[in-house]
Amino acid sequence: LDAALRIFEAGGYDAATIEAIAARAGVAKTTIYRWWPSRAALLVELLLELAARAAPEPAGPVPLKAIRTELRRVTKAAETLSGRVLLSLLSRSQADPLVRDALLHGLFNPRRKVTAQIIRRAQQEGTIRKDIPPLMAVDIVYGPLFYRRFVRQEAVSGGFADQILRHVMLGLAPRPPARRRTAGAKRVRRAKKRGKAGR
Amino acid sequence: LDAALRIFEAGGYDAATIEAIAARAGVAKTTIYRWWPSRAALLVELLLELAARAAPEPAGPVPLKAIRTELRRVTKAAETLSGRVLLSLLSRSQADPLVRDALLHGLFNPRRKVTAQIIRRAQQEGTIRKDIPPLMAVDIVYGPLFYRRFVRQEAVSGGFADQILRHVMLGLAPRPPARRRTAGAKRVRRAKKRGKAGR
Numbered sequence: 001l002d003a004a005l006r007i008f009e010a011g012g013y014d015a016a017t018i019e020a021i022a023a024r025a026g027v028a029k030t031t032i033y034r035w036w037p038s039r040a041a042l043l044v045e046l047l048l049e050l051a052a053r054a055a056p057e058p059a060g061p062v063p064l065k066a067i068r069t070e071l072r073r074v075t076k077a078a079e080t081l082s083g084r085v086l087l088s089l090l091s092r093s094q095a096d097p098l099v100r101d102a103l104l105h106g107l108f109n110p111r112r113k114v115t116a117q118i119i120r121r122a123q124q125e126g127t128i129r130k131d132i133p134p135l136m137a138v139d140i141v142y143g144p145l146f147y148r149r150f151v152r153q154e155a156v157s158g159g160f161a162d163q164i165l166r167h168v169m170l171g172l173a174p175r176p177p178a179r180r181r182t183a184g185a186k187r188v189r190r191a192k193k194r195g196k197a198g199r
Numbered sequence: 200l201d202a203a204l205r206i207f208e209a210g211g212y213d214a215a216t217i218e219a220i221a222a223r224a225g226v227a228k229t230t231i232y233r234w235w236p237s238r239a240a241l242l243v244e245l246l247l248e249l250a251a252r253a254a255p256e257p258a259g260p261v262p263l264k265a266i267r268t269e270l271r272r273v274t275k276a277a278e279t280l281s282g283r284v285l286l287s288l289l290s291r292s293q294a295d296p297l298v299r300d301a302l303l304h305g306l307f308n309p310r311r312k313v314t315a316q317i318i319r320r321a322q323q324e325g326t327i328r329k330d331i332p333p334l335m336a337v338d339i340v341y342g343p344l345f346y347r348r349f350v351r352q353e354a355v356s357g358g359f360a361d362q363i364l365r366h367v368m369l370g371l372a373p374r375p376p377a378r379r380r381t382a383g384a385k386r387v388r389r390a391k392k393r394g395k396a397g398r
Contacts, residue, residue, distance in 0.1 A: 014294075087293050090350060094290035095213075100352055108351050132366050136343075140366060143342025144335075146350045151289060152307050153299055167331050167339060171370020 013088040063122035212287035262321035274360040
């Protein structure tokens, strides 16, 4: 993996052949093939290692803070080597279903599940609306970043991540009880009562 | 373009070589090269034609309705031939900066500008908050769709588009003035006055 990393850094996906990696690592090609069935499988594992280092799974007692930290880390990682490896593998994944499956089951699905659990905690404590499926909330938080960086391939910054989160969170936040005022004062009083009881 | 379309439909990007397209169209390769410098340029133009047919530019007197119609059409188009051509070209764009530029300047940027204008109209009429940059609102509306369909390569449906829009719009909608109540009744009265004056 270390040999693959250095070759990828210098020459990108095209340079990172099994031959080149074996030569760099000082082993036979068959040794590489004993561990990874293909170059793509090797590079997906490299990506998972890089991603785990650059953006460890979100954690911490405050769900919204954990989400913010994760989004910032993923945004930062997207502009570094992990981002370039992911972009390479995404472009391979269209022609190669094995790469697509490795990315989906190795990277996207597990990470989205972890983030969805944090969102579920936020829903339980009342900082995210309960009527949104957690995985859909994950897509709403991460969609703009991936659309910009991995579809349009434009640069992303920490400022971009913060702005997206600020605007998106206004939609994910529970609706303020005072909003119901238009529907009659009685309902507002009831809603306020519920709000207090919930604190 | 018609020849390219039929070959792409049958065999995908790899089959749609300049040779195959020229043979199908019954012209010399040089004739093709007189119009398009490369296979990618030809396929980008094919995509723009398909996209314009499948999802014409949003229009209509009601901005939020125009946005909903466009999102639905783009979602539907993403599951058809245009979606497959776009996925192919995106996967080429990582290795070929010319493809990336053609997609960015031919497809993404012009379309995002048109949608941003609709969002500006919604801001003027007061159905979308004024404190969000219109292009950022475009990314918030379209990000989840592109993340799901063109990064993770999972299927998208009209129901997905509607759900995303419903949740995202709660964040893009203007904050109800009643919300400011918590900060004191005086500010609320002032905010309400401003709200009326703005209508």
